[in-house]
Each structure stands twice: as structure tokens, then as C-alpha cells.
Amino acid sequence: xxxxxxxxxxxxxxxxxxxxxxxxxxxxxxxxxxxxxxxxxxxxxxxxxxxxxxxxxxxxxxxxxxxxxxxxxxxxxxxxxxxxxxxxxxxxxxxxxxxxxxxxxxxxxxxxxxxxxxxxxxxxxxxxxxxxxxxxxxxxxxxxxxxxxxxxxx
Amino acid sequence: xxxxxxxxxxxxxxxxxxxxxxxxxxxxxxxxxxxxxxxxxxxxxxxxxxxxxxxxxxxxxxxxxxxxxxxxxxxxxxxxxxxxxxxxxxxxxxxxxxxxxxxxxxxxxxxxxxxxxxxxxxxxxxxxxxxxxxxxxxxxxxxxxxxxxxxxxxxxxxxxxxxxxxxxxxxxxxxxxxxxxxxxxxxxxxxxxxxxxxxxxxxxxxxxxxxxxxxxxxxxxxxxxxxxxxxxxxxxxxxxxxxxxxxxxxxxxxxxxxxxxxxxxxxxxxxxxxxxxxxxxxxxxxxxxxxxxxxxxxxxxxxxxxxxxxxxxxxxxxxxxxxxxxxxxxxxxxxxxxxxxxxxxxxxxxxxxxxxxxxxxxxxxxxxxxxxxxxx
Numbered sequence: 195x196x197x198x199x200x201x202x203x204x205x206x207x208x209x210x211x212x213x214x215x216x217x218x219x220x221x222x223x224x225x226x227x228x229x230x231x232x233x234x235x236x237x238x239x240x241x242x243x244x245x246x247x248x249x250x251x252x253x254x255x256x257x258x259x260x261x262x263x264x265x266x267x268x269x270x271x272x273x274x275x276x277x278x279x280x281x282x283x284x285x286x287x288x289x290x291x292x293x294x295x296x297x298x299x300x301x302x303x304x305x306x307x308x309x310x311x312x313x314x315x316x317x318x319x320x321x322x323x324x325x326x327x328x329x330x331x332x333x334x335x336x337x338x339x340x341x342x343x344x345x346x347x348x
Numbered sequence: 349x350x351x352x353x354x355x356x357x358x359x360x361x362x363x364x365x366x367x368x369x370x371x372x373x374x375x376x377x378x379x380x381x382x383x384x385x386x387x388x389x390x391x392x393x394x395x396x397x398x399x400x401x402x403x404x405x406x407x408x409x410x411x412x413x414x415x416x417x418x419x420x421x422x423x424x425x426x427x428x429x430x431x432x433x434x435x436x437x438x439x440x441x442x443x444x445x446x447x448x449x450x451x452x453x454x455x456x457x458x459x460x461x462x463x464x465x466x467x468x469x470x471x472x473x474x475x476x477x478x479x480x481x482x483x484x485x486x487x488x489x490x491x492x493x494x495x496x497x498x499x500x501x502x503x504x505x506x507x508x509x510x511x512x513x514x515x516x517x518x519x520x521x522x523x524x525x526x527x528x529x530x531x532x533x534x535x536x537x538x539x540x541x542x543x544x545x546x547x548x549x550x551x552x553x554x555x556x557x558x559x560x561x562x563x564x565x566x567x568x569x570x571x572x573x574x575x576x577x578x579x580x581x582x583x584x585x586x587x588x589x590x591x592x593x594x595x596x597x598x599x600x601x602x603x604x605x606x607x608x609x610x611x612x613x614x615x616x617x618x619x620x621x622x623x624x625x626x627x628x629x630x631x632x633x634x635x636x637x638x639x640x641x642x643x644x645x646x647x648x649x650x651x652x653x654x655x656x657x658x659x660x661x662x663x664x665x666x667x668x669x670x671x672x673x674x675x676x677x678x679x680x681x682x683x684x685x686x687x688x689x690x691x692x693x694x695x696x697x698x699x700x701x702x703x704x705x706x707x708x709x710x711x712x713x714x715x716x717x718x719x720x721x722x723x724x
Contacts, residue, residue, distance in 0.1 A: 195694050195697055196363065196366060196697050197697070197698075198697070198698065199366070199367075199697075199701075223366065227359060227362035227392070227395055228392050228394035228395040228428065229394045229395070229400065230394065230430060231430060231433045233432075233433055233434070233435050234430055234432060234433065234435075268435045269435075271433055271434050271435065274394070274399065274400050274401070276397075276398050276399070276400070277365070277366075277394065277395050278365070278368075278398065305430070305432045306428075306430050307430060307431070307432070308429075308466055308467075308468050308578060309429050309431065309466055309468030309469060310431055310438070310468065310470075311431075311578065311581070312582075312593075314431060314432060314438040315438060317432060318432065318435065318436065318437060318438060321435075
């Protein structure tokens with residue numbers, strides 16, 4: 195669906211933790227025509243400049259809460275990610291990115307579905323790995339974005 | 349004389365909303381001011397409402413003020429069922445019914461007369477939630493969506509329950525996509541941009557016409573127990589692994605055979621293209637008239653409205669039969685709503701922003717078409 199418009203083009207920035215640049219972040223929307231319970235949000239396939247950053251080094255900020263990792267997001271079973279709202283994806287990469295152009299391959303994983311599916315039980319035990327194609331719901335393919343990081347990295 | 353009413357499902361404005369070109373109030377105003385007598389509002393709860401499932405009281409108040417100010421009616425609220433919500437287990441029927449009962453209560457607060465559930469919701473869940481619907485006088489309608497036909501099991505079990513129990517609060521929401529008989533031109537062009545050969549799209553159109561005429565290996569195949577999203581996932585699994593539910597085997601084998609017979613080295617995309625031919629319900633227009641007493645509301649699904657050659661200012665969707673079903677609905681005295689549900693925007697979303705579909709314009713044209721057919 196709106197695969198090419200999910201990442202806000204001017205949103206790429208580095209972020210700091212304890213005074214040090216700890217990684218980069220960017221703003222995303224939900225790849226659907228509706229919002230979902232936040233718990234269904236299962237992370238991202240992110241390949242930035244040919245390096246893959248798995249779900250384990252990602253966090254997600256939404257609804258005015260501090261960034262949460264995807265194990266914690268999983269427990270947000272009554273919280274809703276509204277269709278209109280941007281969330282911020284944080285990717286841990288000590289030192290962050292250098293200013294200038296970056297190429298990112300990207301796929302969002304949200305376990306929204308039309309009712310019961312044959313994969314339900316398997317995904318409870320072992321959620322699909324983002325980028326594998328499974329669990330990508332409305333973003334069928336991995337999409338490539340060219341993003342620019344401003345001078346100074348922020 | 350009984351008259352079919354017109355409204356809009358805000359599904360139609362999903363992209364306009366995404367880019368913040370029209371907010372919820374703007375969408376309501378559009379229906380009120382630019383659609384020549386349409387007054388029905390249909391929303392998807394998780395699309396239109398902030399802080400679902402508990403929108404704040406001041407929003408509810410504002411919503412009712414909009415209905416008053418713009419002289420429109422809340423007709424149907426569409427609800428969802430994500431069975432992995434709790435992530436540590438698959439939701440039971442009882443848990444799904446609890447979510448549905450909450451949605452019915454929410455619909456009541458917003459003044460909706462109907463709640464539409466997904467086509468795939470098991471009837472046991474509807475039956476468990478039904479007492480709440482009856483108590484609040486909200487009707488529950490199960491969507492009947494391509495490729496499910498009106499004469500299949502899913503409709504039959506609803507009809508039987510209604511006849512047996514005498515309930516006035518359960519029925520169906522047919523989606524006009526069940527009268528689609530060939531893919532829209534916009535979808536074919538989308539497929540070609542995604543690597544499909546023009547040849548494959550031509551075979552697809554021919555296969556669709558063969559099925560409509562009752563000839564070829566797919567003529568007798570029954571896909572009446574599945575929903576489009578699910579069968580697509582199954583077909584992709586079949587292409588990768590050769591495995592599928594026995595229910596799909598004949599159809600999937602036939603798709604592979606037809607594809608190989610006409611294209612020497614078919615790509616996955618070629619298979620995908622020809623696969624689309626089994627996603628049509630083959631519903632007979634007369635079934636719409638027969639089932640009229642069970643119809644809660646109707647989704648006016650459409651993909652692309654174009655001007656009718658020789659009739660300036662009049663429009664049609666060349667992939668879906670509207671004329672047949674509407675004539676039977678009129679004969680049967682249907683007085684409910686047909687709500688425009690535009691789904692063609694997704695076939696342009698691979699293009700640059702400037703070339704995206706104009707949802708507002710498409711809905712206006714579709715409403716002109718509905719008005720023409722209803723008034724005829």
C-alpha cells in the first residue's frame with residue numbers, strides 16, 4: 195500500500211544517551227488503512243547502508259511514552275497505535291550515522307490480520323522475523339529509501 | 349416509493365486521511381456538501397477514532413454535533429478482529445466476542461445503527477455478542493466479501509440463525525465487489541509496472557471471461573469459504589513450497605497449468621496475475637434480491653470510475669456489475685444504504701505523490717453513478 199510513504203523523508207537523525215551518540219532514529223507511519231493495538235507491532239527490517247539492524251537493537255516511541263523495545267511493545271495489549279500518528283524508530287548504533295545521504299531498505303512488521311490464520315499458533319511461540327516476508331501485512335515488499343542526515347547529525 | 353439511500357465509507361478516504369488532506373470532520377463535510385443527497389456515514393473504528401477503544405467523552409460530544417451540523421447519519425461502524433492482540437495466546441471465540449461487544453457499545457455511543465464484522469468472523473462469535481446488539485438495538489452484519497458469494501455457506505448460516513431465532517439484529521453486509529467479473533484497468537496497469545507481462549494480464553482477463561461463461565478448468569471451482577487476504581497468503585505459500593490446504597489444490601493446480609500453457613518461463617508475478625481470476629465470487633445479481641430481508645447495509649466497493657462513452661458527466665466502474673444487483677434491490681424494496689467504498693487508490697501508491705489517486709473525486713463520480721442507477 196503506502197510503502198513508499200511510511201518513512202518521513204526529513205526525519206533521519208542521530209540520538210544521544212548519557213551524552214554519547216547512541217544510534218539513529220526516524221519517523222514512521224502504520225502501513226495499513228487503520229490503526230492497531232500496539233502489541234501487534236512486531237518491529238522492522240532495517241538495512242542501513244548494507245548493514246542489517248535486527249529487532250533486538252530497535253526501540254519504538256509512540257503515544258508520548260519513552261522509547262520501548264519490542265519485547266515491551268508486545269505487552270502493550272490495550273494500548274492503541276492510532277492510524278493518524280507517527281511513531282519514532284530508534285536503532286542502536288554506537289556513534290550513529292555520518293551526515294549526508296544514506297540508503298535504507300525497510301519493511302514494517304505488524305501482525306494485523308483478517309481473523310484466524312494458519313500461522314497464529316506459530317507466531318505466538320515464534321513471531322516472524324521482520325523482512326522475512328511473513329507478518330509484513332500490508333507492506334508486501336522491502337522498500338528502499340534514500341534519506342539525508344543533516345550537518346551535525348541532528 | 350421505497351428508495352435506496354446513499355452514503356460513504358471513510359475507507360474511501362484512507363489515503364486522503366494518511367496525508368492529512370482531510371480530517372474526520374472534513375470527510376463528514378465532504379459527504380454532506382458535495383454528494384447530491386448522500387447522507388450516510390460509515391467509519392472503520394480503528395481508522396477514524398482516536399484512542400480506540402475508548403475515545404474521550406468530549407470527542408463523542410463533538411461527533412454528535414457534526415452529525416447535527418452537517419445533517420448526516422451514522423449508519424455503519426466497521427470493526428476488526430486481531431486474534432494475536434495478547435501475543436501470549438491466540439484469542440478464543442469468547443475473547444473475540446468480548447471485543448465485539450465492546451465495539452457494539454462504542455457504536456451505540458456514536459449513534460450507529462449497524463456494526464459490520466469481517467467476513468471471517470465465526471458465527472459462534474456473532475451469536476455470543478448478539479444479546480448486547482439486541483439490547484442496544486444495534487444490528488450486526490457480517491461482511492460478504494469477494495471471493496465469498498451470496499449463495500455460500502457463510503450467508504446460509506446467518507440466514508438459518510435469523511430464521512430460527514427470529515432476531516432482528518443479525519444479517520449480512522454484502523460488498524459489491526462480489527459482483528466483480530474482471531480486474532480494473534488500474535489494477536492491470538499496476539501489475540504491469542510491477543513486472544507482470546502484458547501477456548499475463550491479457551490471459552487473466554480472458555480467464556475471467558471464461559469463468560463468467562462457464563468454460564475452462566476453473567469454471568467449477570468453489571472458493572466460497574475463504575477470504576481474499578487469506579487465499580493470497582496460501583497461494584504464495586503454495587508457489588514456494590508446493591503445499592496447501594486440500595481445499596485450494598484444484599484451483600491452485602489449474603492456475604499453474606493455465607500459466608505454464610501460455611507463458612514459457614513464468615515469473616511469480618505472472619502466476620500472481622492469473623491467480624487473480626479466482627478471487628471473484630461469481631455472485632448472481634438475483635441473489636441480492638432474494639436475500640434483501642437479511643441485508644443490514646451494503647458496501648459500494650469500486651476500483652475505478654470512468655466516464656461512460658457518449659454520456660458526458662455520467663460514470664461507471666467497468667469491472668463490477670452494479671446495474672444488475674441494484675435493479676433486483678429496487679424490485680425487492682431495499683431501503684437501506686449503499687456506502688461507497690473506494691479501493692482503487694492502492695493501485696497508484698507505487699507512483700510519485702503527484703500521481704496518486706484522487707479519492708475525493710473518485711467517490712463523487714461513484715455517487716453520481718449510484719444516483720443514476722437508483723433513480724432509473
